[in-house]
Structure formats: structure tokens, C-alpha cells
Amino acid sequence: MRRALLVQAALVAAVALAIGWFWYNAAHNLETRKIASGFAFLAREAGFEIGETSGLAYSAADTYLRALAIGLANTFRVAAIGVVLATVLGVLLGLARLAPNWLLARLAGAYVEFVRNVPLVVQLFFWYALISENLPGPREALEPLPGVYLTNRGIFFPLPGSRPELVGFNFEGGGALSPEFAALLVGLTTYTAAFIAEIVRAGVLSVPRGQRDAARSLGMSERQALSYVVLPLALRAIVPPLTSQYLNLTKNSSLAVAIGYPDLVSIANTTINQTGQAIEGIAIIMAVYLTLSLSISAFMNWYNRRVALKGVRA
Amino acid sequence: MNAATWRGLAAAVALLAPGALFAQSTLDAVRAKGFVQCGVNTGLAGFSQPDSKGVWRGLDVDLCRAVAAAVFGDASKVRFTPLTAQQRFTALQSGEVDVLARNTTWTITRDTSLGLNFVGVNFYDGQGFMVHRKLNVKSAKQLNGATICVQPGTTTELNLADYFRANRMTFKPVVIEKLEEVLNAYFAGRCDVFTTDVSGLVSVRGSRAPNPADHVILPEVISKEPLGPAVRHGDDRWFDVVKWTLFAMIEAEEMGLTSKNIDQALASKDPAVQRFVGATGDIGKMLGLDNRWAFNIVKQVGNYGESFEANLAPLGFERGLNQLWNKGGLLYAPPIR
Structure with a gap:
């Protein structure tokens, strides 16, 4: 017992020493090569514009801190909507794979195999090219529904009290989805949904057949057996791996830089480049993703405990 | 990453x-x-x-x-x-x-x-603007409200914001790191304008544009770029x-x-x-x-x-x-x- 404690203490000391050594070297190297360090730059004027701001106010006269917050808001927006849409699409696909209808099951299977075996960044380029190269410019916009315009500048739609109108170069007013946001959202949703479909399928299959048979023998219909017995049991197998898919989607949203969506990584990269402070910039990116991921995990763990069978050890 | x-x-x-x-x-x-x-x-x-x-x-x-x-x-x-x-x-x-x-x-x-x-x-060098000829723009002062393609981490990105602030105009940036991708976006019409050093504009118009005559480099040079x-x-x-x-x-x-x-x-x-x-x-x-x-x-x-x-x-x-x-x-x- 005593010896174990000593080993533990030695380990902690070694880790602390290593960190201290890295810290000292970094500070020394930055100092000798006259590279600025510290977080004072966060309060300085950013000086660059950001294409979309998730409804928050921002101008080039704001600080780097504000710019990074806009980046975080953009990451959060695409991840939150993506998680919801990917879950819906994934559950539908997973159930479709188990459907008695041969064609439906095969189509869903083909979708899953195709989408999850093509790199996500390639899919993002595909969706982005589809929007920016195939849709017409704002002056020749498509209008599939009254007041809804499809252009290579994005999708514009009316909101209560405000309709999009062509002013000069572009549409103003109403609501808008930029091509970058739309491509990223579609890409993340369709990609993650393929993985969620497999998790749902595995979860449903993990419920012993006897459970369903028992429900049927009690007089439940197939649909009732599925929604009252099979799915609630399957949920317990689904939630833990689902958590890691939510984390993946959130982290994958950093591929946004490839297609120009101003997410946190994109803004942080620009900040690193304008200020030259790579260590601080990378530290901010890591801290933010760690916080986001741990928050998602904590929420999903709470939810997992809530749906767990009481008194049964998983 | x-x-x-x-x-x-x-x-x-x-x-x-x-x-x-x-x-x-x-x-x-x-x-x-x-x-x-x-x-x-x-x-x-x-x-x-x-x-x-x-x-x-x-x-x-x-x-x-x-x-x-x-x-x-x-x-x-x-x-x-x-x-x-x-x-x-x-x-x-x-x-x-x-x-x-x-x-x-x-x-x-x-x-x-x-x-x-x-x-x-x-x-x-100095920073300039290239626009699609069909937009019929003759001067950078007419670019209010335009969508502008630009590469991140450049002085270009900062000068651009400065120029529009100084002239009380607004714009929408589309910021993409890779030159190929940002040019694709501009040539496809995602942006009205592509901005970088004039040398870069002359170079990409001559070497990358599907049809160089479709693009005009505006007369304004908005910065010194040594x-x-x-x-x-x-x-x-x-x-x-x-x-x-x-x-x-x-x-x-x-x-x-x-x-x-x-x-x-x-x-x-x-x-x-x-x-x-x-x-x-x-x-x-x-x-x-x-x-x-x-x-x-x-x-x-x-x-x-x-x-x-x-x-x-x-x-x-x-x-x-x-x-x-x-x-x-x-x-x-x-x-x-």
C-alpha cells in the first residue's frame, strides 16, 4: 500500500517535471527568437471580416476574442443542427436496414456502405461544388417556391415580415443559408447518419428475439412491440456508441476550413497567422474542443443513466 | 485537422x-x-x-x-x-x-x-481587385455589398477590411485557404470579386482563368505590398x-x-x-x-x-x-x- 503510494507520487512528479521542462523551453525559445507570447493579443483589434456570424454582431473593429467567439458560435450552430438531423436520418436508415421490404433494406445498406467508406472531406468538396458550381448567380436565381431563391450565394427564404430581395450584387432580407454552411451541414449529417444507422441496427438486433415474441403473445401489434418493448431496450445499447458519433460530428466540423465555413478552427488559424502566436492559438482550439466534447459526454452519460434499467448492472 | x-x-x-x-x-x-x-x-x-x-x-x-x-x-x-x-x-x-x-x-x-x-x-506590389466582366463594374468604389473571395492569413484580408471601413462600404468575405479552392469559388461565381496582390491577379488571370477576357482587374491599387x-x-x-x-x-x-x-x-x-x-x-x-x-x-x-x-x-x-x-x-x- 505504502509502496503503491510512493510509485504514484513519483509518477505525478515525473509528469510535472516534464511539463515544467517543456514550459521552460518554450518560453526560452520564444524569447530568444523574439516571437510574441501570452494572451494579450486577444484584446487587440482583429481587423478581418467574417462571412457569417450566427446572428451575433461582429465587425473588423472587434477584438480577436470576439472573432474567436463568433467562430465558436458557428461551430456550435452547425454541430447542434447536425446532431439532430443526423440522429433522425440515422434512426430512419437503421430501421430501414431491418425492414422486411427487400428493396428498402438493400437501398439503406448500399447508402451506409457507400457513404461511410468515402472520406468526409471529399464529400464536403462534392456538396460544396454541387451548390457553388451548379446553381446560377443571384441575378438569374431559381425560384422553386414564391419568395424562395436558390443561388450560388446560398438559399434565401422569406421570414415573417421580411422577404429576400435582390439589391445590387446579392439578396438582402429574409433568411439565408450560405453555400458553405449548407454543404457542411449536409456533408456532416449524411456522413454521421450512416454510422448512426449501423448503431441503431445493432441495438435493435441486440434485443433477444424472445422479448418481441413475448410482446406479440401478449396481443401487441408488430408496431406496438417495436415501440413499447424493442426500442426502449435497444436504446440502452444505442446511447453509449451514439455519444461517440456526436463527438465525431462535432470534431469533424473542423473540416469546415476546407470549404471556407468560418468555424472556430478557421478563425483560430487566421488569428495564429496574423499574430504569429501558434502555441496560444492551438491551445485555444484544444481547450475549446475538449470542453465541447466533455460537455456532450457529460450530457449523454446523464441521459444514459436515466434510460438505464433500474437495479440492473449494465 | x-x-x-x-x-x-x-x-x-x-x-x-x-x-x-x-x-x-x-x-x-x-x-x-x-x-x-x-x-x-x-x-x-x-x-x-x-x-x-x-x-x-x-x-x-x-x-x-x-x-x-x-x-x-x-x-x-x-x-x-x-x-x-x-x-x-x-x-x-x-x-x-x-x-x-x-x-x-x-x-x-x-x-x-x-x-x-x-x-x-x-x-x-500592391493589392487590387478582379471582377467578373459581366457585372460591368468599373471601380472598386462600386463594390458595396459585394461578395469577395480572399485567402486567410494574408495582409490582403486586413487591407480589404480596412478599405471597406474607410469607404463606408460593406462586403461578404468567402475565406478559403487553398488557392485552387478559392479560385474555383470565384470562377464558379460564388464571389463577385477576387482580391490579392495585383501580381497574383495578373498571374491567375493569365494561367488559371477558363477565359481570361471574362475578368477585369479594377484600376484601384489599395495598398503597398513590398x-x-x-x-x-x-x-x-x-x-x-x-x-x-x-x-x-x-x-x-x-x-x-x-x-x-x-x-x-x-x-x-x-x-x-x-x-x-x-x-x-x-x-x-x-x-x-x-x-x-x-x-x-x-x-x-x-x-x-x-x-x-x-x-x-x-x-x-x-x-x-x-x-x-x-x-x-x-x-x-x-x-x-
Whole structure:
């Protein structure tokens, strides 16, 4: 017992020493090569514009801190909507794979195999090219529904009290989805949904057949057996791996830089480049993703405990 | 993670290593490994771009070759690292490249806070705007509300915001790191405008546009962009080598020395030429180089004018500001004596 404690203490000391050594070297190297360090730059004027701001106010006269917050808001927006849409699409696909209808099951299977075996960044380029190269410019916009315009500048739609109108170069007013946001959202949703479909399928299959048979023998219909017995049991197998898919989607949203969506990584990269402070910039990116991921995990763990069978050890 | 983030991480990790790694002089390190590692643009016609045989060509590339000629007497002892705008400074800071010759604007912020030193200017430039001809825009003042494609981590991005603020106009930026991707977005009509240095606009319009006549470069030049090579801060010897390599190319043009006639110059009676080619004096030794360093540069790479004619003139560039001082331009090398 005593010896174990000593080993533990030695380990902690070694880790602390290593960190201290890295810290000292970094500070020394930055100092000798006259590279600025510290977080004072966060309060300085950013000086660059950001294409979309998730409804928050921002101008080039704001600080780097504000710019990074806009980046975080953009990451959060695409991840939150993506998680919801990917879950819906994934559950539908997973159930479709188990459907008695041969064609439906095969189509869903083909979708899953195709989408999850093509790199996500390639899919993002595909969706982005589809929007920016195939849709017409704002002056020749498509209008599939009254007041809804499809252009290579994005999708514009009316909101209560405000309709999009062509002013000069572009549409103003109403609501808008930029091509970058739309491509990223579609890409993340369709990609993650393929993985969620497999998790749902595995979860449903993990419920012993006897459970369903028992429900049927009690007089439940197939649909009732599925929604009252099979799915609630399957949920317990689904939630833990689902958590890691939510984390993946959130982290994958950093591929946004490839297609120009101003997410946190994109803004942080620009900040690193304008200020030259790579260590601080990378530290901010890591801290933010760690916080986001741990928050998602904590929420999903709470939810997992809530749906767990009481008194049964998983 | 994308490449820029990886490089950022790599730089961060390199900075965690002991200081001894950087205590060695760059000149000694370059001699020991046998080649100069040069950071260049990923592909900008006229400045640095591989030709159809995969050989790097361009004004910046020639400067890299000239440094190799000065150090080794062999212009081929150079390796190129293609860098995006975002990757370039971390690549230099972390020691991945010895010289950064990547159409990079010299500013006080970069000179003082990024841990690098600019050795001089090899191209005087300014920022401009290119628009689709069908928009019928004649002046940058008409760009209020436009969507503008721009690369991140550039002075361009900052000047753009400044210009629109100063003129009380607004714009929507589309910011993409890779030149290919940002140009695709502009050519596809995702943006009304593409902005970068005028040299970059002329270069991409001539070499990348599906139909160059569909694009107009607006008359306004909104900034000064002196582009120059840079080295790491704190190594004065290497700084001198790269700086005087650039000056030697400019001085050679002023003296009328070219790759064709430099052999005859060895027998010249002109004392200035004798010093330049290393027939007399010990200027090379003062730099820690072979005494024929400048001869080797001109013989193997050529003078500044030859490099300009070979790389930029075919794309339609005029000498303009990049003419010698005694011919109406800004190029001026201090005396080599």
C-alpha cells in the first residue's frame, strides 16, 4: 500500500517535471527568437471580416476574442443542427436496414456502405461544388417556391415580415443559408447518419428475439412491440456508441476550413497567422474542443443513466 | 485537422524542444545537410510553380537557387517546400525551411513579432481587385455589398477590411485557404470579386482563368505590398547571406552582367566587376562563402532582369516599380565593395 503510494507520487512528479521542462523551453525559445507570447493579443483589434456570424454582431473593429467567439458560435450552430438531423436520418436508415421490404433494406445498406467508406472531406468538396458550381448567380436565381431563391450565394427564404430581395450584387432580407454552411451541414449529417444507422441496427438486433415474441403473445401489434418493448431496450445499447458519433460530428466540423465555413478552427488559424502566436492559438482550439466534447459526454452519460434499467448492472 | 493546424501544432512542439536545436547557425546547418530548404508558394505562375516537367520555376524560386549557388557553388542544391499563406510563418519559425521566398509582404508586425527578418524586396506590389466582366463594374468604389473571395492569413484580408471601413462600404468575405479552392469559388461565381496582390491577379488571370477576357482587374491599387524573402530572427550571418544574394542579382543587372557574358567578365579590367566576380578582394570570405559566390549566382541563375524576363514577362508583367533605380524603378542595391 505504502509502496503503491510512493510509485504514484513519483509518477505525478515525473509528469510535472516534464511539463515544467517543456514550459521552460518554450518560453526560452520564444524569447530568444523574439516571437510574441501570452494572451494579450486577444484584446487587440482583429481587423478581418467574417462571412457569417450566427446572428451575433461582429465587425473588423472587434477584438480577436470576439472573432474567436463568433467562430465558436458557428461551430456550435452547425454541430447542434447536425446532431439532430443526423440522429433522425440515422434512426430512419437503421430501421430501414431491418425492414422486411427487400428493396428498402438493400437501398439503406448500399447508402451506409457507400457513404461511410468515402472520406468526409471529399464529400464536403462534392456538396460544396454541387451548390457553388451548379446553381446560377443571384441575378438569374431559381425560384422553386414564391419568395424562395436558390443561388450560388446560398438559399434565401422569406421570414415573417421580411422577404429576400435582390439589391445590387446579392439578396438582402429574409433568411439565408450560405453555400458553405449548407454543404457542411449536409456533408456532416449524411456522413454521421450512416454510422448512426449501423448503431441503431445493432441495438435493435441486440434485443433477444424472445422479448418481441413475448410482446406479440401478449396481443401487441408488430408496431406496438417495436415501440413499447424493442426500442426502449435497444436504446440502452444505442446511447453509449451514439455519444461517440456526436463527438465525431462535432470534431469533424473542423473540416469546415476546407470549404471556407468560418468555424472556430478557421478563425483560430487566421488569428495564429496574423499574430504569429501558434502555441496560444492551438491551445485555444484544444481547450475549446475538449470542453465541447466533455460537455456532450457529460450530457449523454446523464441521459444514459436515466434510460438505464433500474437495479440492473449494465 | 487540416494541414495548417498540423503545422501550427508542429511549430508548437518544435518550440517545446531545447534551445540548443536553434543555437546552431543556419549556414553551418545548411552546409552540413548539403542543400537549402526553401519555402515557396504552392503554385503561383511567375513566382513559384512547377513546370510541365515538374521543375520549379519563378522569381522566388530563382532567389532560392541563387542562395544555393552562393553557398554551394551549385544552384541545384535546393529543395522546395510548397506552403500556403497560413503555413508559411510557422514553417520558417519551426526550422522546417531555411528561407521563406513566397511572395510575402514585409510589414512591421511581421518583422517584429513573428520571429523573422525580411532581407529586402524582390517584387514591389500592391493589392487590387478582379471582377467578373459581366457585372460591368468599373471601380472598386462600386463594390458595396459585394461578395469577395480572399485567402486567410494574408495582409490582403486586413487591407480589404480596412478599405471597406474607410469607404463606408460593406462586403461578404468567402475565406478559403487553398488557392485552387478559392479560385474555383470565384470562377464558379460564388464571389463577385477576387482580391490579392495585383501580381497574383495578373498571374491567375493569365494561367488559371477558363477565359481570361471574362475578368477585369479594377484600376484601384489599395495598398503597398513590398514582397520579399525572409529568414529566422537572430541569425545575422544567414541573414547577410540571403540579403546579399538578392542584392547581387540586382547589382549584376545594373552592371550589365548576365549569365551569358559573366565568363568574359572574369577578365574584365573594371575594378568593380573584378570585385563582384571575386577576381580581386575577399567579399565572399567576409560573407563566409566562396569568393566566387556572386559569379556563381549570375552564371547559374542570372541577374534580376533575366529572372524577370524568363518568369514574369511571358505572363504580361511590366517592369514598372520593379525596374532599376536609374531606369525609373525602385530596385537599388547598396554597393558591393
